[in-house]
Amino acid sequence: MQLDIAAPRVARRATPLAAAAMGLALFVAGTPALAQDTAPFQLAQAATAPAAKPPQPSAEQLKLANELLVANGEASSFDAVIPNVVEQTAAGFVQSNPDLIRDLREVAKQLSAQYESRRNEIVQILATIYATEFTTQELRELLTFYRSEAGKKLVTKREELLKVGFSSIQAWSAQFAREMEVRVREEMKKRGFTI
Numbered sequence: 394m395q396l397d398i399a400a401p402r403v404a405r406r407a408t409p410l411a412a413a414a415m416g417l418a419l420f421v422a423g424t425p426a427l428a429q430d431t432a433p434f435q436l437a438q439a440a441t442a443p444a445a446k447p448p449q450p451s452a453e454q455l456k457l458a459n460e461l462l463v464a465n466g467e468a469s470s471f472d473a474v475i476p477n478v479v480e481q482t483a484a485g486f487v488q489s490n491p492d493l494i495r496d497l498r499e500v501a502k503q504l505s506a507q508y509e510s511r512r513n514e515i516v517q518i519l520a521t522i523y524a525t526e527f528t529t530q531e532l533r534e535l536l537t538f539y540r541s542e543a544g545k546k547l548v549t550k551r552e553e554l555l556k557v558g559f560s561s562i563q564a565w566s567a568q569f570a571r572e573m574e575v576r577v578r579e580e581m582k583k584r585g586f587t588i
Contacts, residue, residue: 450524
């Protein structure tokens with residue numbers, strides 16, 4: 394394990410959940426009106442509605458949710474979280490104690506192995522969320538899909554699809570921005586301004 398104090402990492406590979414969250418964040422950040430319009434509604438809703446506690450999932454729902462996380466590949470997508478947290482923590486000490494870098498690397502390696510068993514806690518958090526949001530029947534249907542040939546192909550290709558998708562969307566956005574620049578100039582010229 395190498396301590397990387399120059400560029401801390403959160404995960405070594407993109408997860409579908411992380412990619413979806415990043416996509417949503419980019420969408421909301423790129424849409425100021427949406428972000429502004431929904432915030433007052435959410436605040437008003439939070440102020441008037443009592444906090445409803447979701448029903449506790451059954452043991453069967455939790456079991457199915459755990460199986461789903463294995464089938465859809467999300468359980469393994471958190472494999473790097475514990476080593477990365479330990480590595481980043483140790484790297485923080487390296488900045489103020491550069492002469493201890495070798496010892497801190499050894500400690501990070503030791504602690505990563507020691508705390509690896511806690512990775513399942515992360516999976517259980519996600520399993521509980523899935524089990525709360527989906528009925529037993531829905532979890533069974535999702536499992537059926539992810540165990541099918543099409544579902545297995547999606548799991549295998551998902552990371553590649555997301556990379557190609559993000560790259561293609563970036564290229565499209567750049568082209569669209571150039572197109573809009575030309576159109577804005579044309580419209581401003583009609584109003585007597587040259588920009």
